Amino acid sequence: MGNKIKVLIIDDSALVRELLKRILSKDQEIEVVGSTVDPIYAIKKLKEFKPDVITLDLEMPRMDGLTFLRKLMAVIPTPVIIISSRAEKGSEISLKALELGAIDVVLKPSAMLQSSFFDIEEEIIIKVKSAAKVNMTELRKQARKKIASRNEVTPATIQLLQSNTDKIIAIGASTGGTVAIRSILEQLPANLPGILIVLHMPVGFTSSYAESLNASCRLTVKEAVNGELLRKGFAYIAPGGKHILLKKSHQKGYFISLEETPPVNRHRPSVDVLFSSVTREAKNNCIGVILTGMGNDGANGLKEMHDNGAWTIAQDEKTSIVYGMPKQAIKLGAVDEVIPLQEMPNAIVQALQK
Structure with missing residues (x-):
């Protein structure tokens, strides 16, 4: 060997x-x-x-x-x-x-x-x-990088987003994702549609991670709670040990469902579970983003989103700590756009206007 x-x-x-x-x-x-x-x-x-x-x-x-x-x-x-x-x-x-x-x-x-x-x-x-298997050059760069400016999304662009309250943004990541998600959320404006995030983190970590992000972001970032309504300007982190699903009620609109059903792709929460639920409820009125991570979790779910007309984005190989999840999604033909991590915030904003 x-x-x-x-x-x-x-x-x-x-x-x-x-x-x-x-x-x-x-x-x-x-x-x-x-x-x-x-x-x-x-x-x-x-x-x-x-x-x-x-x-x-x-x-x-x-x-x-x-x-x-x-x-x-x-x-x-x-x-x-x-x-x-x-x-x-x-x-x-x-x-x-x-x-x-x-x-x-x-x-x-x-x-x-x-x-x-x-x-x-x-x-x-x-x-x-x-x-x-990680890309240590990129990991070191990301770990040490300081965001030079948090104003890359212009006021004019922010104004255009006011009417997009029904859209859903779903993001999945694994290895290297804590830094990648932080670098994205810290640059997004406060009035985006609801964002649902799955990151492969152990039970107990997601609450502290969400609190840390909330202190540095314009968006309100929190650990998701079962049954809560999705709100504009909020990003919801799936709790460790629970799948997060998007659900829709005719009376209340979009809300979050947390489930302890068996792991998918050895993960709970699973990116595939999130992406599939977003496809069922939001159809093509959503954006799927798959970031750095080991394995293939999220690839099939992103393909569902893509095939139903959603706009899908994958992180490129150069800026990924581990080019597993994005690579598998690209192989399946699930991705509309492959871009570096630093371009993700503007790509998400632009996708909301498509």
Whole structure:
């Protein structure tokens, strides 16, 4: 077989390092090239082993995980999976790690037992493999980028949107999506039609993520609530662990339905579930956007939207952290427009006028 994925483990617990090594070594495509007690020691290991992926704890002696992550992305950008007991309930530190460039987060079991770790064995292996495929040049650029201006959508364009209250905007993303969605929403005007968003995030993370976005966007950004009506100027993030669907009532208009039906494409929420529901209820009066992400979730749903006359947009390969979801949608013939991430806000506004 080809070259294995080289993994470096950074954790101050000898037990955790040993357990992670056992778990990762079970997969024939992965090789644990080293482990170290803290980021200071890790610097030598980085130069020696040149790992493809790093697993990183957040609480360690001498240098905390966030400080190390920030320095790493500035000097030697490397895919990082956070495995930490502090990665719970969408904690601020976990969201900060994702903003700094971490690929994903795994909650370390509170009980330091072998059986507890093996319960999350599959999750760890899948996330490490996904991390090995990311576009680190683009991830580093996005993580460090500051929006120079939030006024790219002109007042004249905003005025033209006043009558488009019945349209629906649906967005789906996965790996790299936290930064991508932020960069889009922060540049959109406040009076857009309702936006529904699926991002593959663990239970508990979406509320904190939505609050963080709400503080920096003109739009009101919130975690979706079952049964609430869609409102102009609002962006709704699907809660982790629940599918989000668009529904329509003759009396009330569009509203949100949250369901705990089985995962689709191994995900709940699933982008396909959202896109399919938008097609059923809004027909061609909607816009579908598929962003960076591993796998194919959202490709079939976007094809449904496209075939029913909706305008569909995909992020291009160059600016995608992982060119999985957009690539699959394009292969299916589901996409009207393929554009770089930085052009997404204006593309969405222009699509509303089509």
